[in-house]
Amino acid sequence: MKLEQVELRVVSLPLLHPFEFSNATITDKIFPLLTLRASGIEGYAEGVMDAAPEYREETIVGALGFLRDTLLPQVLGREFANPQALLDEMRIWRGHRMAKAMLEMAFWDCWAKSLELPLWVLLGGNKQAVEVGVSLGIGNFEQTLKDTQSALEQGYKRVKLKIKPNHDLELVKTVRQAFPQAHLTVDANSAYGLSDLETLRQLDQYHLDYLEQPLAFDDLLDHQKVQQHLRTPICLDESILSPEDTRKALEIGAARVINIKVGRVGGHLEARRVHDVAAAFGAPVWCGGMHESGIGRAHNIHLSTLPNFTKPGDTSSASRYFKKDIIQQQLEAKDGLMPVPQGNGIGVTLDQQQLKAVSTGLEIIKPK
Ligand code: OSB
Ligand code: MG
Numbered sequence: 001m002k003l004e005q006v007e008l009r010v011v012s013l014p015l016l017h018p019f020e021f022s023n024a025t026i027t028d029k030i031f032p033l034l035t036l037r038a039s040g041i042e043g044y045a046e047g048v049m050d051a052a053p054e055y056r057e058e059t060i061v062g063a064l065g066f067l068r069d070t071l072l073p074q075v076l077g078r079e080f081a082n083p084q085a086l087l088d089e090m091r092i093w094r095g096h097r098m099a100k101a102m103l104e105m106a107f108w109d110c111w112a113k114s115l116e117l118p119l120w121v122l123l124g125g126n127k128q129a130v131e132v133g134v135s136l137g138i139g140n141f142e143q144t145l146k147d148t149q150s151a152l153e154q155g156y157k158r159v160k161l162k163i164k165p166n167h168d169l170e171l172v173k174t175v176r177q178a179f180p181q182a183h184l185t186v187d188a189n190s191a192y193g194l195s196d197l198e199t200l201r202q203l204d205q206y207h208l209d210y211l212e213q214p215l216a217f218d219d220l221l222d223h224q225k226v227q228q229h230l231r232t233p234i235c236l237d238e239s240i241l242s243p244e245d246t247r248k249a250l251e252i253g254a255a256r257v258i259n260i261k262v263g264r265v266g267g268h269l270e271a272r273r274v275h276d277v278a279a280a281f282g283a284p285v286w287c288g289g290m291h292e293s294g295i296g297r298a299h300n301i302h303l304s305t306l307p308n309f310t311k312p313g314d315t316s317s318a319s320r321y322f323k324k325d326i327i328q329q330q331l332e333a334k335d336g337l338m339p340v341p342q343g344n345g346i347g348v349t350l351d352q353q354q355l356k357a358v359s360t361g362l363e364i365i366k367p368k
Contacts, residue, residue, distance in 0.1 A: 007035040019137040022164035022191035024054040036106035043109030046296040048263030063099035077367030097266035104267030113345040125305025133158030133312035155335035157312035158183035187212035210235040223254035243273035250281040279308040289314030294327030298346040
């Protein structure tokens with residue numbers, strides 16, 4: 001496919017409810033959207049980096065600069081036979097996985113459309129719908145109990161609670177008592193250290209499916225030290241940027257479950273390799289979320305059709321997040337199952353009018 005042109009813009013979608021996690025509170029989902037035109041076909045992807053580096057190091061301005069000044073000048077105007085050829089070209093640059101993922105994912109969308117196949121078929125998936133759960137932000141106990149009940153009534157397969165020091169054991173105890181049979185997990189977004197081992201051990205009594213990212217975003221070794229003392233499996237999110245990270249984490253026993261975010265690890269090829277490495281270790285994976293719009297959500301759903309995605313993902317109904325999405329279709333789960341869009345490529349199309357209303361800074365980048 002010949003890479004002809006890229007459009008970059010920044011989209012700002014107000015969230016229906018502010019979302020608090022251990023390190024930040026998000027009120028609007030702000031993200032860069034990339035439109036690729038390759039061999040006359042348009043493909044789409046969104047970046048999962050935020051305006052500020054509160055999750056990992058990458059930021060929106062950093063990604064736009066890297067794409068505009070470094071990556072795109074090198075690849076625009078050239079032919080790439082498949083996503084691997086494009087990935088090989090990007091290998092010389094360190095890091096910037098979220099930014100690289102934007103181009104790689106849009107390329108997959110174009111490539112699948114050119115082959116007249118849905119993305120999930122090309123990726124090698126085997127499901128028409130994927131199991132999903134919800135991620136609840138930090139709030140008061142009463143609200144969390146209400147939201148848990150409502151999610152379970154709607155059939156969501158798992159409820160994840162955000163925790164932080166002093167907002168942990170009492171919360172989990174309360175929710176567990178109210179819902180003795182529910183699949184519950186917690187996510188600390190790196191809020192704890194080794195000195196919190198006793199608190200983390202106390203979580204064992206609430207039979208959580210897993211404990212997500214308790215320690216530093218860039219650590220594996222201390223996770224291994226904590227995992228040794230826990231019955232509850234640790235699931236790594238922030239710490240896993242690559243298939244190599246996955247191998248190392250599973251080899252030393254730093255985790256037993258892996259959260260895959262296609263944007264965080266650098267695109268679908270890398271995400272599939274993370275999936276394959278985890279499968280080789282017998283470790284389940286699931287698809288994380290970053291409050292994506294319909295474009296990123298559709299990519300996530302397609303990826304989740306791979307066979308080792310055996311735990312429910314965070315790609316719940318778009319209507320839980322936004323009043324109005326930027327796509328024409330509605331990505332809504334029913335009984336905890338999210339249908340996989342069946343058109344070619346990612347199978348969703350932009351609502352141009354809504355996109356215009358919520359985006360700024362359109363840049364059109366062509367070959368030099
Ligand atoms: O750690 O999984 C996370 C949202 C933003 C940044 C990080 C995380 C999250 C979520 C929400 O947990 C997942 C979602 O509902 O999209
Ligand atoms: Mg997480």
